[in-house]
Amino acid sequence: MFALPVNxxxxxxxxxxxxxxxxxVLSESAPTAQSEPSQVDxxxxxxxxxxxxxxxxxxxxxLHDIWVYRELxxxxxxxxxxxxYKQAALxxxxxxxxxxxxxxxxxxxLGKLARVPSDGLPYALFVYAGLLPWTFFSAAVTGSGNSLxxxxxxxxxIYFPRxxxxxxxxxxxxxxxxxxxxxxxxxxxYYRVGITKSILVLPFIIALTTLLALAVGMCASAVNVKxxxxxxxxxxxxxxxxxxxxxxxxxxxxxxxxxxxYRLNPLTGILDGFRSSLxxxxxxxxxxxxxxxxxxxxxxxxxxxxxxMEKYFADIV
Amino acid sequence: xxxxxxxDQLSKQYRIGRRQGxxxxxxxxxxxxxxSPIKGLRERRRAETIWALKEVSFEIMPGEVVGIIGRNGAGxxxxxxxxxxxxxxxxxxxxxxxxxxxxxxxxxxxxPELTGRENIYLNGAILGMKRTExxxxxxxxxxxxxxxxxxxxxxxxxxSGMYMRLAFAVAAHLEPEILLIDEVxxxxxxxxQSKCLGKMGEVAxxxxxxxxxxxxxxxxAQLCKKALLLNHGxxxxxxxxxxxxxxxxxxxxxxxxxxxxKDSDKDICITAAxxxxxxxxxxxxxxxxxxxxxxLTYKINRWRPNSTMGFFVRDxxxxxxxxxxxxxxxxxxxNNKEVRVTAKIPVAFLVPGKYQFxxxxxxxxxxxxxxxxxxxxxxxxxxxxxxxxxxxxDYGCVFANxxxxx
Numbered sequence: 079m080f081a082l083p084v085n086x087x088x089x090x091x092x093x094x095x096x097x098x099x100x101x102x103v104l105s106e107s108a109p110t111a112q113s114e115p116s117q118v119d120x121x122x123x124x125x126x127x128x129x130x131x132x133x134x135x136x137x138x139x140x141l142h143d144i145w146v147y148r149e150l151x152x153x154x155x156x157x158x159x160x161x162x163y164k165q166a167a168l169x170x171x172x173x174x175x176x177x178x179x180x181x182x183x184x185x186x187x188l189g190k191l192a193r194v195p196s197d198g199l200p201y202a203l204f205v206y207a208g209l210l211p212w213t214f215f216s217a218a219v220t221g222s223g224n225s226l227x228x229x230x231x232x233x234x235x236i237y238f239p240r241x242x243x244x245x246x247x248x249x250x251x252x253x254x255x256x257x258x259x260x261x262x263x264x265x266x267x268y269y270r271v272g273i274t275k276s277i278l279v280l281p282f283i284i285a286l287t288t289l290l291a292l293a294v295g296m297c298a299s300a301v302n303v304k305x306x307x308x309x310x311x312x313x314x315x316x317x318x319x320x321x322x323x324x325x326x327x328x329x330x331x332x333x334x335x336x337x338x339x340y341r342l343n344p345l346t347g348i349l350d351g352f353r354s355s356l357x358x359x360x361x362x363x364x365x366x367x368x369x370x371x372x373x374x375x376x377x378x379x380x381x382x383x384x385x386x387m388e389k390y391f392a393d394i395v
Numbered sequence: 396x397x398x399x400x401x402x403d404q405l406s407k408q409y410r411i412g413r414r415q416g417x418x419x420x421x422x423x424x425x426x427x428x429x430x431s432p433i434k435g436l437r438e439r440r441r442a443e444t445i446w447a448l449k450e451v452s453f454e455i456m457p458g459e460v461v462g463i464i465g466r467n468g469a470g471x472x473x474x475x476x477x478x479x480x481x482x483x484x485x486x487x488x489x490x491x492x493x494x495x496x497x498x499x500x501x502x503x504x505x506x507p508e509l510t511g512r513e514n515i516y517l518n519g520a521i522l523g524m525k526r527t528e529x530x531x532x533x534x535x536x537x538x539x540x541x542x543x544x545x546x547x548x549x550x551x552x553x554x555s556g557m558y559m560r561l562a563f564a565v566a567a568h569l570e571p572e573i574l575l576i577d578e579v580x581x582x583x584x585x586x587x588q589s590k591c592l593g594k595m596g597e598v599a600x601x602x603x604x605x606x607x608x609x610x611x612x613x614x615x616a617q618l619c620k621k622a623l624l625l626n627h628g629x630x631x632x633x634x635x636x637x638x639x640x641x642x643x644x645x646x647x648x649x650x651x652x653x654x655x656x657k658d659s660d661k662d663i664c665i666t667a668a669x670x671x672x673x674x675x676x677x678x679x680x681x682x683x684x685x686x687x688x689x690x691l692t693y694k695i696n697r698w699r700p701n702s703t704m705g706f707f708v709r710d711x712x713x714x715x716x717x718x719x720x721x722x723x724x725x726x727x728x729x730n731n732k733e734v735r736v737t738a739k740i741p742v743a744f745l746v747p748g749k750y751q752f753x754x755x756x757x758x759x760x761x762x763x764x765x766x767x768x769x770x771x772x773x774x775x776x777x778x779x780x781x782x783x784x785x786x787x788x789d790y791g792c793v794f795a796n797x798x799x800x801x
Binding site: 122123126127128129130131132133147149150152153154156157160161164231232233234235236237238301304305306307308311389390392393 | 397399401409419420421422424457476477478479480481482483484485486487488489490491492493494495497499500503504506508509513516517520521522523525526
């Protein structure tokens with residue numbers, strides 16, 4: 079049967095293929111060499127499932143698509159977290175130690191030596207409650223800002239809503255934040271700081287921080303695809319942003335006539351709000367409203383411009 | 396029947412920047428815009444563009460397995476990228492009437508630090524599988540990849556073969572209605588390749604619509620029934636696989652005139668050599684199941700009665716594959732005559748590859764009368780041989796076609 083008839087390579091090869099498949103997948107009875115693959119009557123929908131055409135200048139946000147791919151978002155977050163905790167020798171311990179060490183240094187130099195005020199709270203607790211959301215924010219922005227460039231191997235090989243990539247980078251930092259938050263709870267118990275009902279605002283503030291990080295990160299990641307030096311500039315800008323935000327000092331040290339400018343920084347409302355809701359102080363609703371408005375506006379702008387830039391990612395990344 | 400893929404007037408334009416490969420920096424762009432705002436605009440307008448795809452229209456019916464062939468740069472990969480929504484078309488439209496999955500690479504998104512188990516889930520999700528779907532196929536995937544004992548080892552410790560096996564195993568268990576595949580068969584060892592090919596064949600038989608891009612003509616010919624030949628971004632030919640493949644081979648051959656020697660004053664000299672297919676067309680590219688006819692022209696100035704004439708074939712590794720003498724030669728002897736002989740190399744004898752011929756006229760124990768070395772390069776292309784899954788591997792010089800018994 080292996081004698082090759084003249085000009086019958088095609089038939090021969092199909093028979094060969096059948097033999098091959100039998101040995102591999104142990105399929106049901108082997109079809110004869112002449113049998114054609116059966117045409118299966120596939121039910122086809124009347125309207126196309128997907129229509130691919132050039133997008134105009136007005137694009138939709140594609141939220142439905144993101145919902146369809148929500149499991150991918152989950153797996154990418156899971157991958158980021160898993161890989162990070164696996165690679166570091168100290169693993170989860172590092173996530174706990176890093177802010178604690180920063181807190182220790184800052185408490186010694188700023189709290190004790192420079193005597194930076196802390197709104198009547200122990201400086202260590204004060205600064206940790208600022209560092210925790212700040213670290214989350216800056217890590218999320220840096221991570222998502224570099225995420226698209228870092229995922230070029232995915233972008234050029236497979237389709238999925240691209241927003242998932244910066245989204246997952248932010249999501250992965252939420253896990254770190256959660257771990258760091260347990261520390262904070264421990265410190266509050268140690269310093270005997272009780273909570274009041276203003277703690278109810280806390281989930282909203284955390285969500286706001288996440289959305290702001292997503293908005294900034296998404297925008298930075300898209301620009302980074304086109305202009306690669308954004309990845310270098312970004313950490314510098316973030317560093318500057320920290321000094322302009324109430325992380326290591328309370329916003330109460332800002333003189334009254336400059337207060338309104340200081341409040342324009344969306345992180346002022348967020349960081350102050352974070353501390354106030356934790357420690358039962360009076361919440362600065364005006365600053366929080368500015369932060370919320372800014373976050374929503376930036377998020378909408380970022381999302382739309384991301385969608386508009388998205389179409390050339392695969393070509394230039 | 397209604398098509399499952401409908402491509403209408405599809406075009407894709409790429410802009411080729413002045414500095415290809417490097418990315419502009421924000422600093423340069425801002426500095427440039429500040430320094431000379433008008434120049435920047437002008438340059439932008441002048442930027443060169445190429446059409447990677449130009450007004451491509453075709454339809455694919457449900458259950459069809461279509462191969463896309465063409466030279467490098469013909470637009471095959473671009474077409475696949477547009478079809479799989481990785482990049483947007485410039486103009487035109489595609490309608491897909493089924494769920495689509497694309498495999499432009501196996502192991503997309505594999506992370507070296509994660510274990511085999513973890514990567515199966517991650518890669519599955521990236522390829523568009525639901526978690527429940529991966530869970531239900533998990534054992535099957537592991538069995539197909541043959542990596543059971545290393546399931547909880549980070550894949551960075553995997554051998555490259557194991558890595559590719561795992562990657563392919565996940566991909567092979569995708570169940571979309573339309574599957575786009577690019578060159579993924581070139582993975583792993585030969586045994587695994589044949590297994591992949593088997594799995595692909597199974598996919599194709601399951602009524603799935605498959606669009607397959609490959610340089611391996613053998614794999615294309617084995618799996619596909621229809622083909623689409625792209626050239627310079629447009630469709631040059633479409634139809635059933637045999638027609639398109641042989642058209643492509645003819646086209647690759649171009650108008651090659653073969654070897655033409657100088658008319659010298661030697662007693663006997665070789666003046667021309669050409670390679671024809673069975674229909675008498677000069678070609679350089681032959682299908683492996685096509686006969687090759689050599690047409691040789693000799694000029695006999697002074698006949699040498701004891702001379703012999705023959706040729707030998709060398710493959711691209713420089714190995715001499717066979718030597719063949721013409722037993723009829725002595726009959727042809729006559730002074731001042733031009734002699735034309737043909738030699739037919741049997742069908743499916745030389746394995747796919749590149750060959751060159753050396754022609755000689757010799758008088759044994761006296762010396763060479765005339766010879767030309769390593770001329771008439773030909774290429775034999777696999778168009779679906781029994782060894783097509785080993786394409787590129789060295790499995791010998793000839794197809795033996797032994798008669799097996801038991």
